[in-house]
Amino acid sequence: MHATLRRSSLACLVAVAGCGAGDPAPGATAGASAAPAAAGATSSTYRTETVAEGLSTPWSLAFLPDGSMLVTERAGRLRVIRDGRLVTEPVAGVPPVYAVGQGGLFDVVLDPDFASNGILYLAYASGTEDQNATRVARARFDGAKLDDLEVIFEASPTKDSNAHFGGRLLFLPDGTLLLTLGDGFAYREKAQAKDGDFGKIVRIRTDGKAPEDNPFAGQAGARPEIYSLGHRTVPGLVREPDRGRIYAHEHGPKGGDEVNVIEPGRNYGWPVITYGRDYSGAIISPYTEKEGMEQPLVYWVPSIAPSGMTLYGGDLFPAWKGDLLVSALAGMHVRRVDLDGAGWVAGQEELYRDLGLRIRDVRTAPDGSLYLLTDGEGGKVIRVTPAG
Numbered sequence: 202m203h204a205t206l207r208r209s210s211l212a213c214l215v216a217v218a219g220c221g222a223g224d225p226a227p228g229a230t231a232g233a234s235a236a237p238a239a240a241g242a243t244s245s246t247y248r249t250e251t252v253a254e255g256l257s258t259p260w261s262l263a264f265l266p267d268g269s270m271l272v273t274e275r276a277g278r279l280r281v282i283r284d285g286r287l288v289t290e291p292v293a294g295v296p297p298v299y300a301v302g303q304g305g306l307f308d309v310v311l312d313p314d315f316a317s318n319g320i321l322y323l324a325y326a327s328g329t330e331d332q333n334a335t336r337v338a339r340a341r342f343d344g345a346k347l348d349d350l351e352v353i354f355e356a357s358p359t360k361d362s363n364a365h366f367g368g369r370l371l372f373l374p375d376g377t378l379l380l381t382l383g384d385g386f387a388y389r390e391k392a393q394a395k396d397g398d399f400g401k402i403v404r405i406r407t408d409g410k411a412p413e414d415n416p417f418a419g420q421a422g423a424r425p426e427i428y429s430l431g432h433r434t435v436p437g438l439v440r441e442p443d444r445g446r447i448y449a450h451e452h453g454p455k456g457g458d459e460v461n462v463i464e465p466g467r468n469y470g471w472p473v474i475t476y477g478r479d480y481s482g483a484i485i486s487p488y489t490e491k492e493g494m495e496q497p498l499v500y501w502v503p504s505i506a507p508s509g510m511t512l513y514g515g516d517l518f519p520a521w522k523g524d525l526l527v528s529a530l531a532g533m534h535v536r537r538v539d540l541d542g543a544g545w546v547a548g549q550e551e552l553y554r555d556l557g558l559r560i561r562d563v564r565t566a567p568d569g570s571l572y573l574l575t576d577g578e579g580g581k582v583i584r585v586t587p588a589g
């Protein structure tokens with residue numbers, strides 16, 4: 202896509218940060234010894250409104266053309282918020298999900314023609330303890346139930362672990378879908394192997410087939426749906442509309458969360474290169490960079506546990522236009538990654554830390570307000586607007 206821009210980003214890292222895990226600089230990356238992010242917005246500068254509460258690990262949100270919203274609950278329910286209230290009855294017809302560990306119902310996205318065809322797409326974990334996989338299904342939504350449900354994709358092969366499913370969906374302008382997947386936690390070496398979907402971002406058509414112009418289509422031994430490889434697990438995926446640049450963030454191990462600019466066919470390094478360590482403290486890899494593997498635009502040591510992302514394009518917070526807003530679970534804030542006009546990282550800021558909440562997703566509403574989903578049982582949907 203924009204190879205020159207990507208190289209500029211890397212050059213920025215080299216020049217400003219030294220690209221070393223022990224030598225990060227504020228601005229381009231946040232590392233172990235980097236200056237903390239600037240003090241975030243305080244409660245005096247924004248207003249919150251609880252739109253819905255009592256949800257079970259709300260995972261994703263979709264804004265419908267009629268002003269209502271759909272919220273996924275990881276346990277396997279799809280909920281409607283209409284006229285500012287959570288509809289009591291969950292949407293009927295949601296497929297059974299494997300809701301163990303990190304498994305469950307993940308993303309919901311609308312078909313580009315949803316206003317006329319009512320079709321939506323769900324990403325979810327399916328199967329059993331011994332054989333599960335991330336799936337994508339499409340169905341027609343009539344406001345209360347799903348009809349004509351059709352499973353269009355299942356990651357291959359299945360796995361016997363209950364972590365690192367990926368599960369984020371994104372429509373591209375050509376009508377194809379990106380789906381993020383994870384390494385299953387137990388299969389990190391397979392993130393480098395093109396014969397399976399572990400640790401990949403895949404690109405599929407809405408019938409689930411791989412487009413012929415995918416980077417490895419037709420290559421012997423490679424899954425044709427693979428779009429990029431070398432990911433750990435990717436809970437955040439957005440597209441910048443002007444340049445078409447795709448940003449994905451991935452959950453690192455102990456340290457080493459990353460934001461990457463995704464280009465087809467590229468290798469993002471996991472687990473060969475990483476800025477993180479194993480949870481035990483053991484070294485996963487001595488390498489943080491390698492020829493042929495991409496450097497992150499941003500990495501975080503220690504981890505903030507990124508969980509969802511929006512590229513802010515609204516008018517209510519004009520200073521944040523064009524910036525990445527990343528929700529954080531362990532970090533308990535929304536990290537603003539300030540992108541300048543050329544897409545370089547100009548700085549970072551912690552937002553909403555004073556709320557003291559593990560935040561599962563952040564979305565920009567059509568009116569420019571922000572919606573936060575809070576993690577766990579009793580999860581909330583919170584709308585944020587500027588104060589005054």
Ligand SMILES: [Ca+2]
Binds near residue numbers: 431459470474475
């Ligand atoms: Ca990486």
